Amino acid sequence: MFELMPDIKKRNNIQILGEGDQALVFAHGYGCDQNMWRHLTPDFKQTHKIVLFDHVGSGQSDESAYDFEKYRKLDGYANDVIEILDELQLSKVIFVAHSVSCMIAVLAANKRPDLFKNLVLIGPSPCYINQGDYYGGFSKKDIDELVETLESNYLGWSSFITPVIAGDTEQPEVSEELHNSFCQMNPDIAKHFAKVTFTGDNREDLGKVSIPSLIIQCNPDAIAPLEVGNYVKKEMQNAEIKVFDIPGHCPHLTAPKKTSEALNEYLSKSV
Numbered sequence: 001m002f003e004l005m006p007d008i009k010k011r012n013n014i015q016i017l018g019e020g021d022q023a024l025v026f027a028h029g030y031g032c033d034q035n036m037w038r039h040l041t042p043d044f045k046q047t048h049k050i051v052l053f054d055h056v057g058s059g060q061s062d063e064s065a066y067d068f069e070k071y072r073k074l075d076g077y078a079n080d081v082i083e084i085l086d087e088l089q090l091s092k093v094i095f096v097a098h099s100v101s102c103m104i105a106v107l108a109a110n111k112r113p114d115l116f117k118n119l120v121l122i123g124p125s126p127c128y129i130n131q132g133d134y135y136g137g138f139s140k141k142d143i144d145e146l147v148e149t150l151e152s153n154y155l156g157w158s159s160f161i162t163p164v165i166a167g168d169t170e171q172p173e174v175s176e177e178l179h180n181s182f183c184q185m186n187p188d189i190a191k192h193f194a195k196v197t198f199t200g201d202n203r204e205d206l207g208k209v210s211i212p213s214l215i216i217q218c219n220p221d222a223i224a225p226l227e228v229g230n231y232v233k234k235e236m237q238n239a240e241i242k243v244f245d246i247p248g249h250c251p252h253l254t255a256p257k258k259t260s261e262a263l264n265e266y267l268s269k270s271v
Helices: 006-012 075-087 100-111 140-152 154-166 172-184 187-199 226-235 256-269
Strands: 015-017 023-027 049-052 093-098 116-122 213-218 239-244
Touching: 006 075, 023 100, 075 100, 093 100, 100 116, 116 256, 140 154, 140 187, 154 172, 154 187, 213 226, 213 256, 226 239, 239 256
Parallel strands: 023 049, 023 093, 093 116, 116 213, 213 239
Antiparallel strands: 015 049
16 A cells, blocks of 8 residues: 555545556546546456545645645646655556546646556547637637636536536436535635636647547537547547547546446557
8 A cells, every 4th residue: 555645645635446556547627526436436446556636625635735826727736646646656657537637637747758658538628718720619708708707606607517517418416416516615716726727728738748648528518529629639649539429528427337438448458
């Protein structure tokens, strides 16, 4: 069993399970926590060492460690990932990331490629705002209005956005879970993280990634459309894409069996 420095363990609420030697690290998306991976982890416990954590300000992390200056860019979270992997003395990990954590993974992999064997990016978006020929899914006006709404009425914004993220109207419990998760966050942190997430632009970072990667893309996905997934694949050096013809942005919640199978298939090819 790994020995963790208490401050890092507490800061990111790190949990380790599983029986294998190969480390499989899961990074949750905005407004979520490590519990969102609960449908996938049982399929890999016997073959992998699973590492779960919460980003600072999310889940059961140490909220007092949230530094608004440090986390004004995704680099702050990427540095946390590097610190976690270094503290656990891990290298060549398989890093599974959802939504905003996909760009956090990209940044961390560019800084320390020795730490990563594969990236699995679920619903990645390097930039949500349409710019020139680039289609991110939202106009600048859309994002400005989104930020204004979440600043003035975060709980109302959460009620609106979580069904859009879930996508699958036949599984209202997923939307309800996301909404509850959003509402558990400190509103000031949630607003700050949302602005960092939706106004960032990490397109230039994609081409620097040398790590073999899998993109898992839902279609339709109102948050990160298929055009964005295809753009990420095109820009990265060594990426392939798996498209699920299911709605929403969280296939690990709405279609966990399909997601687990795709992950397993990819990992079996990358041994």
